[in-house]
Structures are given as structure tokens and as C-alpha cells.
Amino acid sequence: MNHRTPAATIGVVGGGQLGRMIGEAAGPLGVEVVVSDPTPDCPAAPVVRDQIVGDFDDEDAIRELAERADVLTFEIELADPDAMARVGEATDTPVHPDPDTLRTIQDKLVQNRALADGDVPVPEFRRVDDADDLRAAGEDLGWPLMLKAREGGYDGRGNRPVEGPKKAEAALAEIGGAALAEELIDFEREVAVMGVVGDSERRAYPVTETIHREEILRESVTPARTDEAVRSRAREVAFDVLELLEGRGVYGIELFETREGGILVNEIAPRPHNSGHWTIEGTVCSQFEQHLRAVLGWPLGSTELRSPAVTANLLGDIDSPEPVELAGSEAILEAAAASLHWYGKREARPLRKMGHVTLVDSVGDEANADGDEGRDTLLSHARELVDATTFE
Amino acid sequence: MNHRTPAATIGVVGGGQLGRMIGEAAGPLGVEVVVSDPTPDCPAAPVVRDQIVGDFDDEDAIRELAERADVLTFEIELADPDAMARVGEATDTPVHPDPDTLRTIQDKLVQNRALADGDVPVPEFRRVDDADDLRAAGEDLGWPLMLKAREGGYDGRGNRPVEGPKKAEAALAEIGGAALAEELIDFEREVAVMGVVGDSERRAYPVTETIHREEILRESVTPARTDEAVRSRAREVAFDVLELLEGRGVYGIELFETREGGILVNEIAPRPHNSGHWTIEGTVCSQFEQHLRAVLGWPLGSTELRSPAVTANLLGDIDSPEPVELAGSEAILEAAAASLHWYGKREARPLRKMGHVTLVDSVGDEANADGDEGRDTLLSHARELVDATTFE
Numbered sequence: 014m015n016h017r018t019p020a021a022t023i024g025v026v027g028g029g030q031l032g033r034m035i036g037e038a039a040g041p042l043g044v045e046v047v048v049s050d051p052t053p054d055c056p057a058a059p060v061v062r063d064q065i066v067g068d069f070d071d072e073d074a075i076r077e078l079a080e081r082a083d084v085l086t087f088e089i090e091l092a093d094p095d096a097m098a099r100v101g102e103a104t105d106t107p108v109h110p111d112p113d114t115l116r117t118i119q120d121k122l123v124q125n126r127a128l129a130d131g132d133v134p135v136p137e138f139r140r141v142d143d144a145d146d147l148r149a150a151g152e153d154l155g156w157p158l159m160l161k162a163r164e165g166g167y168d169g170r171g172n173r174p175v176e177g178p179k180k181a182e183a184a185l186a187e188i189g190g191a192a193l194a195e196e197l198i199d200f201e202r203e204v205a206v207m208g209v210v211g212d213s214e215r216r217a218y219p220v221t222e223t224i225h226r227e228e229i230l231r232e233s234v235t236p237a238r239t240d241e242a243v244r245s246r247a248r249e250v251a252f253d254v255l256e257l258l259e260g261r262g263v264y265g266i267e268l269f270e271t272r273e274g275g276i277l278v279n280e281i282a283p284r285p286h287n288s289g290h291w292t293i294e295g296t297v298c299s300q301f302e303q304h305l306r307a308v309l310g311w312p313l314g315s316t317e318l319r320s321p322a323v324t325a326n327l328l329g330d331i332d333s334p335e336p337v338e339l340a341g342s343e344a345i346l347e348a349a350a351a352s353l354h355w356y357g358k359r360e361a362r363p364l365r366k367m368g369h370v371t372l373v374d375s376v377g378d379e380a381n382a383d384g385d386e387g388r389d390t391l392l393s394h395a396r397e398l399v400d401a402t403t404f405e
Numbered sequence: 406m407n408h409r410t411p412a413a414t415i416g417v418v419g420g421g422q423l424g425r426m427i428g429e430a431a432g433p434l435g436v437e438v439v440v441s442d443p444t445p446d447c448p449a450a451p452v453v454r455d456q457i458v459g460d461f462d463d464e465d466a467i468r469e470l471a472e473r474a475d476v477l478t479f480e481i482e483l484a485d486p487d488a489m490a491r492v493g494e495a496t497d498t499p500v501h502p503d504p505d506t507l508r509t510i511q512d513k514l515v516q517n518r519a520l521a522d523g524d525v526p527v528p529e530f531r532r533v534d535d536a537d538d539l540r541a542a543g544e545d546l547g548w549p550l551m552l553k554a555r556e557g558g559y560d561g562r563g564n565r566p567v568e569g570p571k572k573a574e575a576a577l578a579e580i581g582g583a584a585l586a587e588e589l590i591d592f593e594r595e596v597a598v599m600g601v602v603g604d605s606e607r608r609a610y611p612v613t614e615t616i617h618r619e620e621i622l623r624e625s626v627t628p629a630r631t632d633e634a635v636r637s638r639a640r641e642v643a644f645d646v647l648e649l650l651e652g653r654g655v656y657g658i659e660l661f662e663t664r665e666g667g668i669l670v671n672e673i674a675p676r677p678h679n680s681g682h683w684t685i686e687g688t689v690c691s692q693f694e695q696h697l698r699a700v701l702g703w704p705l706g707s708t709e710l711r712s713p714a715v716t717a718n719l720l721g722d723i724d725s726p727e728p729v730e731l732a733g734s735e736a737i738l739e740a741a742a743a744s745l746h747w748y749g750k751r752e753a754r755p756l757r758k759m760g761h762v763t764l765v766d767s768v769g770d771e772a773n774a775d776g777d778e779g780r781d782t783l784l785s786h787a788r789e790l791v792d793a794t795t796f797e
Contacts, residue, residue, distance in 0.1 A: 014738075015730035015797065016760075018751045019451070033432065040429040040452040041685075043747030043760070059411070059454045060432040293433075294689070297742060297768055306738065315741035317768045320711075338407035346406075346698065349707035352689060355435030359410045368408075368435070376689055376709045405407065 014311070019045040021309050024082030024106075026075060026097065027089035028057035028064055030356035030366060031285050031301075034293070035088060036061040038301035044309070047081050048088075049074040056357045072096045079104040086110070086262060086308045088284050090119055091165075109308040110210075110283045111260030118283050122163045122193045131257040133250060134277050136269070141192040144181040150194035151178055159195040162188045172228060198277060200269040204237045204244075205288035206251035208264045209303050212310040215255045216303075218296065219318045220244040223267065223288045229364050230287045233324045234392055235295055238385045243274050250276045258283070263304040265289060287326070287366070294352050294371045295322030320373040321388055325395040327368035329361035331404050337361040341402035345370050348398060349377025350391075361404045370398055406703070411437040413701050416474030416498075418467060418489065419481035420447035420456055422748035422758060423677050423693075426685070427480060428453040430693035436701070439473050440480075441466040448749045464488045471496040478502070478654060478700045480676050482511055483557075501700040502602075502675045503652030510675050514555045514585045523649040525642060526669050528661070533584040536573040542586035543570055551590075552576050555583040564620060590669060592661040596629045596636075597680035598643035601655045601695050604702040607647045608695075610688065611710045612636040615659065615680045621756050622679050625716045626784055627687055630777045635666050642668045650675070655696040657681060679718070679758070686744050686763045687714030712765040713780055717787040719760040721753035723796050729753040733794035737762050740790060741769025742783075753796045762790055 020043035025032050028050030036046045036057050046061040051068045058064040063081075067074020070093035079085050079100045085108045087097065094112035101108035117123050128135045139150035141160065151158055156178070162171035174197060175184040185192065203225060207218040222237035223230055237244060251266045258264060258281075265286025267279040289300035298306070298314025306313055327339065336359045345353050355368040372379060372391050379391055412435035417424050420442030428438045428449050438453040443460045450456040455473075459466020462485035471477050471492045477500045479489065486504035493500035510516050520527045531542035533552065543550055548570070554563035566589060567576040577584065595617060599610040614629035615622055629636060643658045650656060650673075657678025659671040681692035690698070690706025698705055719731065728751045737745050747760040764771060764783050771783055 014735045015732050016734040016747060017728060017730045018747070018749045020747060036452070037429065037432040040425065041744065041746045043745075043749050045451045059437045060428070060452060062451045297686070297744060297765065312735055312738040314738070315769055317741060319765070319768055336409060338409045340407050342408040343406045343704055346704040346706070349709060350689060352433065353435075354433045355408055355410070355412060357410045357435050373689065373711070376711055377707055 016043060019043060021083045022047060022062070022081055023305060023308065024049070024078035024085045026069055026078065026085070026087040026092040028055035029089065030056050031088035032057035033060055033356060034285070034301045034354070035304060038299055039305055042302065042305060044305055047078055049078045059357060069093060070096050072100060075100045076104065079106040082106060084109060084308045086304070087115065090115065090282070094119070109260045110258065110262040114259045114283050118281055120163050121161050121280070124281060125193065127257060128254065128278055131253065133253050133257065134275070136198050136277055137196040139194045141185070141194045144185055147175065147181040147185060147194055148178045151175070154194060154196040157197050159197050160184050160188055161193050161195060163191040163193055198269045199272060201272050201274070202237070202239060202270050203279070204239070204247050204268045204270055205286070206247055206266045206268065207286065207289035207292065207300050208251045208255045208266055209307050209313055209316070210255055210258060210261050210264070211307050211313040212261065214313060215252060216313050216316045217248050217251045217255070218289065218292055218300070218316040220247045221288050221291060227364065229328065231326055232392060232395060233288050233291055234388050235291050235322050236318065238388055239270060240274065243270055243276070246276045250278060254278060254281060261307040261310065263289070263300050263307060290354070290369055291322040291324045291371055294373050295319055320375055321391065322371055322373045323388065323391040323395045324369050324371045325399045326366055327370065327399060327402065329363055329365035329367050329404055331361055332363055333361045333404070335360070337404045339367065339402050340405050344401050345398050348372070348394070350374070350379040351398060367404070370395060408435060411435060413475045414439060414454070414473060415697060415700065416441070416470035416477045418461055418470065418477070418479040418484040420449035421481065422448050423480035424449035425452055425748060426677070426693045426746070427696060430691055431697055434694065434697060436697055439470055441470045451749060461485060462488050464492060467492045468496065471498040474498060476501060476700045478696070479507065482507065482674070486511070501652045502650065502654040506651045506675050510673055512555050513553050513672070516673060517585065519649060520646065520670055523645065525645050525649065526667070528590050528669050529588040531586045533577070533586045536577055539567070539573040539577060539586055540570045543567070546586060546588040549589050551587045552580055553585050553587060554580045555585060590661045591664060593664050594629070594631060594662050595671070596631065596639050596660045596662055597678070598639055598658045598660065599655060599678060599681035599684065599692050600643045600647045600658055601699050601705055601708070602647055602650060602653050603699050603705040604653065606705060607644060608705050608708045609640050609643045609647070610681065610684055610692070610708045612639045613680050613683065619756065621720065623718055624784060624787060625680050625683055626780050627683050627714050628710065630780055631662060632666065635662055635668070638668045642670060646670060646673060653699040653702065655681070655692050655699060682746070682761055683714040683716045683763055686765050687711055712767055713783065714763055714765045715780065715783040715787045716761050716763045717791040718758055719762065719791060719794065721755055721757035721759050721796055723753055724755055725753045725796070727752070729796045731759065731794050732797050736793050737790050740764070740786070742766070742771040743790060759796070762787060
């Protein structure tokens, strides 16, 4: 292959932190990025070639993007698969991942069915259109169960445990639409695998342990502190998932490790994912560079672990429409093993992802952070750094 | 300290590959970059907030830069120190490194005198204004000697060995201006140290071995394959140099290791330098992030080695005003341990720096690249990858 200037131009629907980090990965490759996003001066804007202001389903904006790009992709599930498919066809621009894959993943019921049909292990689930369906699901799957909105949920929004049949109406009203019920998994831990589908091969990164509180990812630890057999099973399942997906790109595969050491698929994201942010420092080829390589049909990069890594999110802790400031960032900057990632958002909301910090082993205080114990230390250190910050 | 959006805006005079890599490092920190450069759509343009088109001494352009920036810096010695000083004062914008430092470094005679006055070891040198001076210098320092243009030389341009007194006139005509003569050092190897001056401290990266051919840096190997005592002496000298420099920022300190294991300073660059590109992958905080931290007065980052690293330059091998392409880049993309850096230049010239490749140990084929022998292997591998490419 030949490398030119620009090496390629990628059009990305969405310009949040994922679009920003795609842009940051594009620079060294000589790839240029144009994003479309409804928020003027979105997080990606300062680091990419250009932003087109437009909603995620604004077909004119997507067309403008396509006319400037060699490949169209998206960094948010709210991207409109129909609009992308139409624009891709009309402008003869490849769209990756395939809009069909996005369509499947957008509806959690359709997603679960596709996985189950492909013999991928998922929690037991039932379609729920009304309270009767929900009560029937409870009879089958046992109470409590997990009620999930079929569409539009993310970061735990749209997910709600339901205690018993009496709560059926209230729970459905809260979810506010078509839903599915899942057996509530009493998991040992949550793990995730970032997978990638390239032109002629599939690869997967090492298994990451994901730590959630209030349904939001707080920290990730890689490699996951679990048995090698579990990690191996998680990667097997991830490869099975990748086989079912149409179109090239990086996929985030969120998994439950059950009490018995089994693996079930929780959810799939058809894009780089928070549980893969550690790859920026923890591998030679990050999930963002990998996504660019994949959608372009370039050779995939190595998914091999370079160092154990722990990532902790900087989540908004106040509701502020005013420009916010993070106090206490100097401790992060001073920590030898830490890399700060600030997403360039102006307004905070409670639990809004404002940035993250990744610590790697082998440097500074983390010089001897080997094995499970070493990762415990990395995790404590990352938590200390994040806990010492506040939004003002 | 408090982190906001943007965390800061840096104005950079110059938007070549160094400005581009400063821009790439700024994204994760939440720092925005505006560059000024005479070439419209310069290499930095696609990855930074904005480019102002203007010559390196265009005071209006520098003023526009200053009005948008919290701190002014430069990535090229051709920046005009007088214009930067005047604009900095008029707009109350700090300039780092200090324009005085730039002024000193721009004139190699003044640079050598400042180093010698500060008890930093440099090759013996003489001021040369005409052929008589040059012949007298040869009498003192011995033939052959190295003739250097006092101003405007870089990448070996403006340096010329002179065989003997008969060549004096021709050599001076070629240099074409005020010069200095230096004793020709029969060095064991060339090494370099990237140093950084922060708000209240100085740090230095591990010693890098720099391999030149035709006066152009081809490869760097870190840590340098030399004795620990030599490396330690090189860092000592680097710290002595940093003490003499006014203003915060990253400095590239190029050194000779003599046959006797001594260290002499060859040249100083008041900016990130090609011999520090390895830090992007080889340390947690690259020279580019470090430069941003330093000029902003933020805490400095770690300069600790994360992995041994070898960098090889992708140099233009044809003279082409037409947009060029690099053939053979797929081998670089396929190598597990390699990171490609493409600078986004459209036209090639022989020996023009078009990009570079860095290989780190501990992954892929480089899994066991420990010790001197490991670095030999990394270096051969990097050379193979670069040698397999051609510009078309």
C-alpha cells in the first residue's frame, strides 16, 4: 500500500470524547478526521480537521461528511443507520461498521436475539411490551430481574432492576417504551473485550475487568484479575461475537463472569468503548488507531499487552451549565505512571464523563506492579488520584 | 491547579512536524494549539485548533498568535526572537524559552562561547570571518577541521569539513557568511539528551544514541549502547547546559562521546528534537507533552524510560514538487512493535524528514529485546522497515 498526504480522510458521525480520541490517534497515521455533531465546538473539534454541525440523523450533514471522506464511521449509537446507509450508497462511500450492525445493536432485543441465534451465551431474556409481559417474564426468569429499554439506553440509563410483580407498572413507566426483561445475573465480576474486525482477520485485546458503580463504568483493570481459564473463555466468546458482526471496526464486548466462571454477553458497542481506553498506553496500537486501521481496510495493529494498565474515569460530580474546572489535577500530572485525558467539555453533569486517567506499571511508584497485587496497587493509586479531584 | 476547557491555549511559531507532534500531545491534556507558519495547510494544521499563515518573522502573525494564546513558544530556530520579545511584551504574553536563549543558540559562535564560559565542555573553536582566520584556526586546531556557518544551518546544512589551508577560500565561499571553525572530533559515537526546564526544576530523559549519515539523523537508539559511566557523564553535562538556559521548555542537547569516553557538547536545540521522538512511545510523558507542561509552568512529567526504543526516520529520497506517496508502508503497519508517524507533507525532497517509525521492546518479535543485543535487533528491524519503503 502507498501512504500519501492525507493518508485518508475519515468522516465520523459524533464528535464526543470518542471522536476526539479517534482524532488524536489519526494524527500520527497521517489520517485526517472530519466529524459531525450537533454541539458547535464539540470535544473533537479542536483536534480534527473540521466539524460539521448537525444532528446525528441530519442527512445533509452526513452527506457533507461523506463527500469529504474516504470512509464513513460513527462513534455513537445514536447515529442514524438508515441515513448513513442511504448517504453511503448515494455517494459511493463505504460505511463501517455496517449500518445493519448498528441497527441490530440499537435494539437490545434484536441484539440479544442475534447473539442467541448465533449460539453466543447471553442471559435469559423475554420481550416485554406491557406489564403482563413483564410479570410473565418474572414467572419464567425469577425475581428480581433486569428491565432494559430496547432503544436509546446508555451508561446505565434505560436499565432498571425490578424487585417483583407489584413494581411492573412503575418500572415500565420509568423505562417508557418497548423493553426486554433479562434474568438478573449474580456475577462474580464484569469484564470486557475490545475486538476488531479487519479486512481479512479478527483480533481481540486482552480481557479487561470493568468496575461499575451506579451503573457507570468507574475503573478498568487490565489484564482482568481473574483465572486464566476465564480470560481465555471471555476471548473465545468475544471472537464468536465478532463472527456475527457485519462490517469492519472496533467493537466493545461487555461480559459477565458468573459465579461459576462462565461467560455471558451483556452488551455490545459497535465502536471504541470506555473499557478500552487503557489501550492508549497499554498497547502499541490503541483501540482508536485500530478502529481507523480497520475501517480503512489497512493491516490491523497489535492487540498485545504492553503493560498492565488501570484506567479511572473523571466523572462530573456537580450539575453546572457554567464552564467547570477540575480542581486537584496537579496530583495526576505529578504521578509518574499517570496519563491524563481531558475531553474538552465545558459543562459538567453528575456522572458525565469529563476525562480519564490511565496508570501503567513499570515506571515510578508502579515499578514493581506485577501480578494481581500489582494491579490492586495501580487501582488504589488511580482511585486516590481521581478521588482527590473535584469539579468547581 | 484547576483544569478547564481549554486547559490552556499555546501559540507556536512554526507548524512543521514538531508543531504537529506538539499538537498531537496537546489533545489528551485538553490544551489547544494555534500555530503560525508560512506554508498554508502546514503539517500541524489538520491536528490543531488553527493555523495563522505568516512568516516566522511576521510580527502581525505572531501578534495574532499571542492574542489567542496563554503562552508563546516556537518549534523552529528560524523564529524571530526580537519579534517574539516585542509581541510578548506588548501583549503581556509569556514567551518560553526566553527569546534571549533563542538568540544565543541561533549564532553558533555565541552559543559555543556561552557554553565555554559556563564551563560546559565543547570542541575547541575559533571565530572565522575570512580565509586568513580559517587558516590561522587550522594552525591552532589542526587539519582537517569543521567549518560551521554561524547562522541558519540545520540538518547538517551549513557544516563542512575542511581538509587543509588550500581549501579555505572554497569552503568559506560555500558556507557563505560569518563562520566558526571547530576542531574535528574523532568521536566514538554521537549521543543526545533531551532536557527540560520547568517552573522550579530541571529533568533529563535517558541518553539516546544518534546515528547520522550525510550529516542527517537517521536512527536513534535508547538507551545509548555505551557504558553506564558515559551515560552518566552525558546527563551531568546536559544538566550543566540546562542551568545556562533562560526560559522554560524542552531542549535537545547533542553530544559527542570521544574515543576516551569524554563528553563534548556539539549543538543545542531550544525545542523538541528529532533525537527525542522515541519518547512518544518510550516514556509515559513524551518530549512534546513535556514541552507543553514546561512552557505552561505545569508540573513536569516523568522522564523515566518505559521501554528501550529505536526510532528511524523516513527521509525523502526523490525531488518531487508533486504530491508524493510512500510505497511499502504496510510492513510498518504490520510490525507489532512499530508505531508510524507520518508528518503530512505533500512534497518530498532528498533527505527531507517525511515521517518516522519507532519500535519498542517487549511486544511481538521484540519480546526479548533486552540489553545491547536487543537494541541491535530493534535497530536492524527498524532499518529493514524503513529501507523497504520508497517514495514515488
